[in-house]
Amino acid sequence: MSSPLSVPAPVMLISHLIRVLLPVLVMLLILSAPALAQTSAAEHRSHHPGAATPEAADAGMSMGMDGKGKKGGGMGGGMGGGGMKEMMKAMARPKSTELFPTLIRLPQLSTEQRATLLKRARQREAEGIAQLHKGVGAFTRAQGQDDQAAMLAEAEAIDEGLTRFRSGLAVRRALSEGTSPPRVALQWYKSQLNLLPPATMRPGFQLFGMPPFSLFICLFSLLVGATLVLIYLAKVRRTSELLARLTTEGAGPTAPAEPTRHTVTPVPESAENDSASAATVPLPEQGGMNLKKGKLCRLRVIRIYQETPEVKTFRMVACDGSAIPFSYQPGQFLTVTIPHGQTTIKRNYTISSSPTQGYYCEITVKREEQGIGSRYLHDVLKEGDTLEVQPPSGRFIFTGREAESIVLIGGGVGVTPMISVVRAMLDIGWGGELYFIYACRSPEEFIFADEMTLLKQRNPNLKSFIVVSEPGDAKGDFYPGMLNAERLAEWVPDISSKRIHLCGSPPMMAALKTMLADLGVPKEQVKFELFGPPSSGAGGQTGAVEDNPADPADAPILSFKSSGKSIRMQAGESVLEAAGRAGVEIDSSCLAGSCGMCAVKLLDGKVDMANDDGLHPDDKARGFILACQAKARTDLTIEA
Template identity: 45%
Template structure:
């Protein structure tokens, strides 16, 4: 810039003048690069394009921009053999500069060029002229754009600067399009390589990727990708295997759960049984498991040891002859172990033992109200077997309870009341017994309990109230005094809560009526008073033998049909050998002349007067399993091979057992020679 006298004036650069300076530097860089552009003579141009020698006269100074020396253009895709317009260096710089300035990619004449080399000569000439026109027009736009950019930069006209750069981008786009067409025409074939170079430039793909396929191992993948795919395939295979393994375990667990929840209960369920019969006997029997192998706590009892057998606690065989509608279904069971969870003192000489499954889930069997369990207890040199009535309700599937009265001469009851402690485990045989009431047998029931005979009645009452059974329940209790009233507080609570439950209590050792309890023994008059229509009722009786016989006589006088009376027999209180010794002391006949042969053991003996097969077997040391000794549990069942026997009670036999010729050894007596499979 000059002063008024024409002399140059030097000014310092300010923030306002930096765009002008930056634009000047760009133009200087472009001008320097233009020295690499060769000149094309008019004659040479006319030789290629007749009639267009003066087409660019008066242009912007970019007329006749020629191509680089042969071989320079194809290296960067901007020129061709004999047909290029710009050198490789200028093309690379312009391409880079235009890309940084945001110029769009050139639009090539590919749709028409893809028909090469089958294009006729006339059409080839037209395409060549069109390509040349695009290059001329692009050069003109570039020149005009740079001029406008220079002027607008000097005047700080930013809008004009932006318009100039847009014109430069348009010119470069047209120039590259025409250049690509010239190259394709000069090669004389379809421009596949030109298209490939354009595609790689659009996606910024390096030429080095062309060599990747030479190192491919599988399906064009490199060693790294092949290894990665192999790892992924192995991982997927492992996950699929783990999925099927887990599904198999889940299926196995579901099968076990469905088996445990299937029909469950006593193997010999029916209308008669024994509650505490085994509690009063003192005989010994072999055990399935030795006493020294029994764990004493849950921690030492794994799930797999819950049962003594390997095939699980329950079997699939349903009980026969019992209608368990409305209750947990019943099925035969294997020998199982239960853990003692709680011990409750009911009275001074009666305790309730609550047992749970060793694995912590529901107990491995189900039962009906009034049934009993058979225990193998580690007493003495040989474990003994005893049966105790279940006092809990089958509606409580996660525990079961037995209530035991301590007898001074009862080895089993002394062990349970004196030695058993929480955490111990007990070997238990499946629930048995036919002295049951589920609510389906009648629309009302009278329960008469004497002493510890209250246990099955308590199970029935708990079950019926839990189910809100709508029938009338008359619960009659006979005991000595309030101190010997087992379950007193719970019975009172149930009586207050359920309107259909009527509790009546007679106490033989109180001097006057007390708190609703009637003094004196149970009598016919009390029965008629408490249950006016007792002749139409179903009656269950459980207690000492003398008490039950007296009650049955009263009921007969009250015209209760014998078919409506059901009793539970506690069994004999003497060991078979003790009975034999007593008979010998009384000088009873020592033998009847009938002989029993135990085929499996190879032993035989003459039967004594009124002697059972079981008693004869114990006398000569033949092992026969037993529990209740009153014909209800079915444990002493054996096959009769020859001869005939009589049995006073055969409740423990299933119909199929009778058809197969099975007998209950504790009940079987014979007056002729017999042979037993034992």
């Protein structure tokens, strides 16, 4: 099952490429800005072909105009001797360009007007030639006298004569060759104003008709857009999956179909991407508290409370002082790593605190003489030490949405999941009826006695009944004797319609199931979890069952793919018990098929399970089984 925050690998790769390429793009823009803003000298001259070179411009500016025509006089020298006056007269001489406005309107002129224009054009040519002859002669005389002012004036006159000749010739050409007269006039004006056609820019190296830089910008933009679309689609898909799951689980649990024994066959490996993947930790039904996915972490023990002579409560917080790095549901358990010699072992302990206390969580543990984990917690662990824990697990939970009322029946240290439910429901102001029924040997063994008394006084919807088999001289709200069906029917009106949670030792659970069946309580309304030290052979945790040399030759063989071991199973033996005899460790907790801790992948064979409530529907579809419940019908191969 994918995580709610998981993102497809292609989207992560594209996002990484964007983070890498974005700084490169910014640097390219910064470095290319000066180059793009500059214009080469050759390109500048191509737009101004008539402009002089810098050397010529400097020479022209330094040219003097003294009467001797030598350099070095500067402009001030030309102002003497009347030279400047003659130059201004030449420059102020009007040019005869009145012919070209007529050319622009030529298409609308009549035949007589065209003839008149032709005559004027020839006359203009003649005038221009005469002016040229006159100007050349005068220029020659001024040159002989080295009169620079006169030379400048006559040069202007020569230019004027040449202009008149060219204009007349252009008019005759337009009339004789059929060239559009307006076009001739416009070209003439452009030549006089030095308005040449714009220089065409030669394209450089291109890819797909675009410069490389522009192509890179386009591709980068497309990449960013595609990434955003993929991320959006991934979020929409994940949101739809979560909404569908909430809708399905919010409808509440459904009654299991008969018969209650479930036959499981393995899913072919070809139907899965990874046949060796671990079972998904089952998510509890949605309740009053939100869930936050946890991870392996260390917690610090800040308080140890002695509840009874044999029971202690351990309060743990985050090592950095922040909120605990996970959330949980009332009734779930923590998997704690316990040092044991040169190795470690894992033990599961139900959380007794309320999930509403976000800065700490508590486990309540009874010391068992043969319990490795409980003896370490009671005898070795002290305040200030740390413990490594795995995220909370288990489906033996109640959140307030599963039913309108709840009956909690526990015995001994089985009170821990019950007190977590009571605390949580009262903390969130749940309005349903809470029935708390607890059985113990003596009043001194009643765990959380003072707290339950106070909670009952403050919350009218909480009804508690404490049964003690050896009351002695104790005073208080206790019921001496044994718990029986008559008392259950008296304390819980209409008990057959209530949801019931049971937690205690295996003998107590068996007796309670019989009582509830006699009272007409449907089996699907009863949820239970066994309590006590691990049974022999359970994951190899405590005393292994001796191998029976008289095993029948046709008994099923259990093979473990990962460890490479195999063992012949005994009659009525579960997969978990057989694994313990073979020395293969399988995590386990409740041993009743409720918590889902012992889920393993069935690769080959068929099994029967009396209870599979601890399996998530997705894991059932993938071929997982509960090792504590699975009993072989054929030879088996599991992933362990």
